[in-house]
Amino acid sequence: MKQLEYVVLARRASQIMEELRKGARKPYSEVIDVSWGDPHRAGVKPLSFVRQVLAACLYPELVNSNKLPVDVRQRAQRLLGQCAGGSIGSYTATAGIAEIVHRVSEFITRRDGGAPSHPENIFISAGSQWALQNILKVLVNSKSSPKTGVLTPVPCHCTTTLSIMGLGAVVIPYYLSEEQGWELQVEELDRALESAKGVCNPVALYVINPGNPSGGKISPEQRTPKYIFVSKNMYHMVVFHAMLPVGHIQRRKSIQEVIRFVSEKKLFLLADEVYQGCVYGEKSEFISYKRVLAEMGPPLSDTVELASFHSASKGFMGECGMRGGYVELINLDPDVMKYIYKLFSKDSCAPVLGQIALDLMINPPQPGDPSYPLYNVETQNIRTMLVHNVKRAFEVVNSLPGFCCQPVEGGAFAFPRLHLPPKAIQKAKEVGLQPDTFYCIRLLEEAGVLISPGCEYGQKEGTHHIRFCIMTSEVMMEELLRRLTCFHTQFMKDFS
């Protein structure tokens, strides 16, 4: 069994943390883990309003006490009124609590400058990946020959590729252009689709905007399943799992091109927009695929099949543990929608607290509300922190020889390119690791920083990258950059 890059790193990190706990002497006293998109783990504080409302929903006695601001109590009361039996412990309707679903549709309409959104097209799920899997289940015929194909960006977070392959489909990679800041180019989509001829039956295009950077070729070994098990009664395939790279925000023109492309080629469009809340490039603005589609008018706006995904895990709320997300489905055949409903109903419903977290994300306190001042301060702080982190990461990383970092306009990660000296690549080969994994292991051992290697997401042959989360406290970011600088300088010297 081939080892997963991430597993190797994670395991070593656990060991090191254990060693530190037992008092081992190292050049650092704790491990900084920025390998996941998990802001709370990295020291970012949750938003008070969100937690207060959730707590009051859980323990309604708080609703009547005056320990909490009035608007918190009112919101909790309103939400509890929507729950069967007045409790978040009851099952809800399959697609989610009706009033929350309504409010999601209102949020979408507001966000998209008036383009109408209908509640019947929205399903709340336990995280956006869960909704994505259900849609993929409908699209992918695991028994077909040739296999179903889904166009997927490179780099890409493997949760998606894992889902695709786990369902018996194939990934058709298209490379984002690193030199153009990880831009998506339609010519590349054309090429990818051509390459699929005779190999598989493409049914969908998966895009993620704001992005996770992608770019480069994926070598065949990185796309084949890593494990095959056989046991007395069971056998199956397993693929690795990893995470998203960095933040490019698509321009309107590019989105339009993609829409025309899928229309022409009759592909289903899967738009993963979970990072829409994290935009900080000065000239960048998030525009949803739905909005662009609606503004392109008929016939496209009535025919292109689109699924847009969003979640409460990303953005300033960062409530990854709550598991709240949704999918909005556009232009699907009504009969197909019935089956989608069935798939969602298999799990009864999304976790109620996740649904509530979602509601709080799309309907935050407004000016005039008692909680608004604190909410505003907290979100501004997070925004300032992110902008600061992005700038610092960009500056510091680009100042190090051998690193080249594209500007990050949105999302939660930096994905700089690493030019490793030939001696380092050689050494990596000797120990049986990918070069960027080798770099990451060394960084972990010597500097106590856990990041992820670019090979986990796919990259152009012969290029290497690292990825780390920038949604951390400013203090942590400074420390991270300091350790990285120190380590990197030494590393480059050692392998020159």
Add this chain to the structure above:
Amino acid sequence: MSSVQEMNPRVRGIRATVSLQSLAARLTEEIMQGAKKPFKKVTDVSSGDPQRAGMSPISFVRQVLAVCLYPQLLKEKSLPLDVRQRAQKLLGSCGGGSVGSYSKTSCGIPHVHKSVAEFITRRDGGVSSHPENIIFSSGSQKTLSLVLHLMASGEGETQTGVLTPVPCPHTLPMLLDETGVALMPYQLMEGRGWALDLDELHQALKTARGRCEPRAIYISNPGNPTGHVQDRKTMEEVIRFAATEGLVLLAEEVYQDSVFGQGREFLSYKKVLFEMGKKYSETVELISFNSISSASMGECGLRGGYMEVINMDPAVNNYLRSMQGTSSPPVLPQLALEVMVNPPSPGDPSYETYTQEIRRTLTTLSQNAQRACEFLNDLPGMNCQPAMAGVFLYPSLHLPPQMIEEAKMLGVEADVLYCQRFLEEEGVCLGSGCENGQEDQNYHIRLCVLAPPATLEEVLARLRSFHLLQLGRFP
């Protein structure tokens, strides 16, 4: 993909469900808009959802969760000390001290695994349980779905099959369809309180072998919806059967905390297995499922469950753990699970209240089950086996032939028609037996009896009047 024809055939093949939820939703909408009906609101007793029906959650659980969510409450003196201490401990086990972080591993929070393992060991009189064998997810259905996914393969005669009880939990058939696994029924013996019969099991396996590749046997104990609690002898026979025939045992044990029948006791399959000696305890592959949707917790909306995997190939175990990677289990339900398996101890400030609340829930359940069973047995054309555990009653219905005819003409099962009418005329949503599986024309209804007694009385009263009317309509 623009039409149903282009859809994944397996999804297309998911059986049509009967769900009355949309009808219930429509009626609720109509009432909200002022329509006059013989009922003020829709009462849904078709799922095991006690809080929906008005039962209260356990205070200690909710208090701890609230503090975990909003740690400022750690300083709140009006909350019992043990609540605050527990919350502190649990927060310590979360990344960044926040329930908003992803779980440390894709199978859940290690501290919680440990607590669950300890609970299982205590429950099973010392039979040890290892944290690495415990995997979480959002509800026991989800963990089961992972396992089925692993087993599923083949088509036609080589399709994987699972021996499934009739009746079974109403969400199971859809799950099997969706994972591409064949449902191979074995009848439970209604006349014997829904006991499991070994001969029937053997017969079912024989039939199954002709049609597919049976790989597992699914057991629900205490039974959902039957309320039957298996005795040790039966369980040993099942284990021997599984061992001889090379089947994986899937034991759904969610209602283990709700045994109220006289002289009955819940034994876990794990415990019985281990007490049968090495020949079985080291070879039989067993997966046990549990969740916080149990009778005493009733936290269905929180979506939390776990499975314990015994004697599986380590590679399979690894697979199950890594498959979780596509959807990280939610944190709060794991914390709720930790509280469920590790309740306040005697001497703790919350112990009294906690114990009282649990006792009250179980007493209500037991009394309701008894009352409802007697009541239903008094109705002509209804026959109810007494339940020993769980939250459902599952009486059989002898419907007038005209109703059966009418149903046939309308293209629905007669028990579905019955439930539809009942919902429209009395505003009460029951479950129909065809969701759980039944023999042809042997109709049943399913109702959750864990509700405030007044609610139950109203449901029963309405059921009687509706039922008699139906019989009167078709003499």
